Amino acid sequence: MKYIIVLGDGMADEPLSGLHGQTPLEYASTPYMDNIAGKAAIGLAKTIPDGMKPGSDTANLAVLGYDPKRYYTGRSPLEALSIGVDMEENDIAIRCNLVTVSDDGLPYEEKTIIDHSSGEISTEDASVLLDAVRKELEDGNYQFYDGTSYRHCTIWKNGSVVELTPPHDILGREIGEYLPAENELREKMKKSYEILNNHPINVERAKKGLNKANSIWFWGAGTKPALDSFEGKFGKKGAMISAVDLLKGIAVGAGMCNIDVKGADGTLETNYEGKAEAAVKAVTGDGNDFVYVHVEAPDEMGHQGSVERKIKAIEYLDGRIIGPIYERMKELGEDFRMLVMPDHPTPISTRTHSSDPVPYMLYDSTKEEEHTWKYNEKEAKESGNYIGEGYTLIRELFR
Numbered sequence: 001m002k003y004i005i006v007l008g009d010g011m012a013d014e015p016l017s018g019l020h021g022q023t024p025l026e027y028a029s030t031p032y033m034d035n036i037a038g039k040a041a042i043g044l045a046k047t048i049p050d051g052m053k054p055g056s057d058t059a060n061l062a063v064l065g066y067d068p069k070r071y072y073t074g075r076s077p078l079e080a081l082s083i084g085v086d087m088e089e090n091d092i093a094i095r096c097n098l099v100t101v102s103d104d105g106l107p108y109e110e111k112t113i114i115d116h117s118s119g120e121i122s123t124e125d126a127s128v129l130l131d132a133v134r135k136e137l138e139d140g141n142y143q144f145y146d147g148t149s150y151r152h153c154t155i156w157k158n159g160s161v162v163e164l165t166p167p168h169d170i171l172g173r174e175i176g177e178y179l180p181a182e183n184e185l186r187e188k189m190k191k192s193y194e195i196l197n198n199h200p201i202n203v204e205r206a207k208k209g210l211n212k213a214n215s216i217w218f219w220g221a222g223t224k225p226a227l228d229s230f231e232g233k234f235g236k237k238g239a240m241i242s243a244v245d246l247l248k249g250i251a252v253g254a255g256m257c258n259i260d261v262k263g264a265d266g267t268l269e270t271n272y273e274g275k276a277e278a279a280v281k282a283v284t285g286d287g288n289d290f291v292y293v294h295v296e297a298p299d300e301m302g303h304q305g306s307v308e309r310k311i312k313a314i315e316y317l318d319g320r321i322i323g324p325i326y327e328r329m330k331e332l333g334e335d336f337r338m339l340v341m342p343d344h345p346t347p348i349s350t351r352t353h354s355s356d357p358v359p360y361m362l363y364d365s366t367k368e369e370e371h372t373w374k375y376n377e378k379e380a381k382e383s384g385n386y387i388g389e390g391y392t393l394i395r396e397l398f399r
Helices: 031-037 056-063 075-082 123-137 183-196 200-207 230-234 245-254 272-284 297-304 307-332 377-382 390-398
Strands: 002-008 041-045 092-101 113-115 142-148 151-156 215-222 238-241 290-295 336-341 358-364
Touching: 002 056, 002 272, 002 307, 002 390, 031 307, 031 336, 031 358, 041 377, 041 390, 056 075, 056 245, 056 390, 075 092, 075 142, 075 151, 075 215, 075 245, 092 123, 092 183, 123 142, 123 183, 123 200, 151 215, 183 215, 230 238, 238 245, 238 272, 245 290, 272 290, 272 307, 290 307, 297 307, 307 336, 336 390, 358 377, 358 390
Parallel strands: 002 290, 002 336, 238 290
Antiparallel strands: 041 358, 092 113, 092 151, 092 215, 142 151, 336 358
């Protein structure tokens, strides 16, 4: 038996009046998910434990079978693992986004945050900008490390886990009250605007009508992580397919192999077909028992507040990843179990994450069921199946 999880990050949502009271998942054309749902078990799972913030970090840990209350030490330390940062015990890892703040002549504290991803800036341009920041702001206590696109990492030597606000939670707001209370972190953010706003790359971006990447933004502080081996925990050799450093970092910490797919970049235009092909190969030709296919696009579109693009991301996930994986595994005659779900909702109405339970669909090629339901939030709830501790759902996949 082979085991596959397809994770549509932030795919769940709320009913929208513009979609006749349907969610984007209900409204989207998803023939593969709906067909599979008629042969599978569906339900709701609570991936965010009570009292914890609804992040992709805690939620994806839960989907992978790690109780966030036990294993979570912060988001950024997991990303640090992905990019090869060897953290020491007293190090604090902090996510360092390249963001867009308003270029309006106002003092830094009075600026508005416009875009948490700087228009999904390319990794190449972001690297040049981060290098400019590094030359001016790096010292014995702070080191800056390149990540992917707008997502980067800062290591704070002998620092502390301080309260920091995710930029995607405050889009459109004045940033003053959300800046770090810790003076040195706040000053580095302010200075980064002076370094970046008129950088040649940002001047060119502005000419093209693109959002400038004109400030760094610190968030997600945490300490060195310690995850148990995935294979030791579940007896399954696993692989991760994702363009996102967070997921790659979880894989490193769990002793799973990371599979890099050319053209996979975490955007709406990621290489879906390449991910699907790599997933099938991972469990049929590379000796893995389990593969986790993570797709970032629905979450990014939710943060952007774009209904149309979120629907498109869901349809791409259905037709260009889930469908090809399902069809190819059938063609190969492989027995497999496939779990499809989001990690958390990213509602269009709020443009940030929520803690609501998410719909799951668990299919077993050897035990096809007969139902009339389709895969969406409403019918998952109506099924009556509910898993209150999301980290236990993987046991259903492996049973």
